Amino acid sequence: MTDHDALLSIDRATVLRENRRLLDALSLAIAPGQHTAILGPNGSGKSTLVKLIERRIYPLVHDDGSAVVRIFGRDRWNVTELRSLLGVVSSDLRREFEASNEQALNAVLSGFFASMTLGLDHIVDDAMRRQAMDALVRVGAAHLAERDVSTLSTGEARRVLIARALVHRPRALLLDEPCAGLDPGTRRRFLDLLSELAREGTTLVLVTHHVEEIVPEIDHVVMLRDGRLFDQGPKERLLADSHLSELFGWPVEVERGNGFYGARLR
Numbered sequence: 001m002t003d004h005d006a007l008l009s010i011d012r013a014t015v016l017r018e019n020r021r022l023l024d025a026l027s028l029a030i031a032p033g034q035h036t037a038i039l040g041p042n043g044s045g046k047s048t049l050v051k052l053i054e055r056r057i058y059p060l061v062h063d064d065g066s067a068v069v070r071i072f073g074r075d076r077w078n079v080t081e082l083r084s085l086l087g088v089v090s091s092d093l094r095r096e097f098e099a100s101n102e103q104a105l106n107a108v109l110s111g112f113f114a115s116m117t118l119g120l121d122h123i124v125d126d127a128m129r130r131q132a133m134d135a136l137v138r139v140g141a142a143h144l145a146e147r148d149v150s151t152l153s154t155g156e157a158r159r160v161l162i163a164r165a166l167v168h169r170p171r172a173l174l175l176d177e178p179c180a181g182l183d184p185g186t187r188r189r190f191l192d193l194l195s196e197l198a199r200e201g202t203t204l205v206l207v208t209h210h211v212e213e214i215v216p217e218i219d220h221v222v223m224l225r226d227g228r229l230f231d232q233g234p235k236e237r238l239l240a241d242s243h244l245s246e247l248f249g250w251p252v253e254v255e256r257g258n259g260f261y262g263a264r265l266r
């Protein structure tokens with residue numbers, strides 16, 4: 001795979017804040033269709049990586065002017081076009097969304113305009129409305145269309161937020177800790193939804209610190225620690241006791257069952 005074929009390729013990304021390296025020469029590549037989990041302990045740089053991809057923050061430039069972040073082979077994008085290829089649900093977005101007073105259907109429609117609410121200058125046509133309803137149906141949230149987002153439970157709001165990311169029918173989804181705040185049953189239903197999306201052809205890139213959230217369809221794991229690439233490869237090799245213990249700095253025992261993994265502290 002070359003940088004030009006990759007869904008996402010990052011070449012030696014360094015992000016500095018207050019003289020600290022939040023990301024330190026981080027390189028990684030994910031192929032289209034390669035469902036991937038990005039795993040790392042608290043503070044390892046996962047959200048920084050998502051912000052870098054979303055262009056909320058910028059890396060140091062390379063002396064030779066070469067691109068640091070490429071998405072589907074390109075480093076320059078118009079935002080609408082990019083969102084039709086890569087739907088992003090970041091932690092910043094999750095927080096903004098859960099505080100919004102917008103009606104759920106409008107919140108999904110706002111995804112067309114990269115805003116959180118529908119404004120007077122946002123022209124919505126019938127095709128967009130159909131796509132937004134389709135996205136709500138897709139995540140099992142059609143019955144919530146008329147509700148205010150602020151009145152939804154965390155699990156319901158999370159489904160509507162995924163519908164918002166899906167409204168452009170993206171080829172890939174980048175999800176940063178999508179299960180945060182969900183109870184075990186809601187989390188499992190949500191993970192089943194991610195599995196279905198993966199099987200239907202949406203490439204999943206799931207950022208998490210919980211191995212329990214790595215759905216069976218995800219085979220590839222990227223491990224981050226201290227803003228650097230710790231390792232990457234097939235999950236059978238990476239999700240092993242010694243490897244995970246070293247990554248998290250604590251002895252853990254890995255369990256497997258029904259295609260899922262679990263990590264128990266020793």
Ligand SMILES: Nc1ncnc2c1ncn2[C@@H]1O[C@H](COP(=O)(O)OP(=O)(O)OP(=O)(O)O)[C@@H](O)[C@H]1O
Binds near residue numbers: 017
């Ligand atoms: N604006 C900033 N200024 C200084 N340090 C920052 C800034 N943003 C993040 N950091 C630091 O960068 C490191 C990586 O943060 P990041 O949020 O990317 O980690 P994470 O892997 O997503 O962690 P978590 O799992 O806890 O969400 C942390 O030590 C954090 O304190």
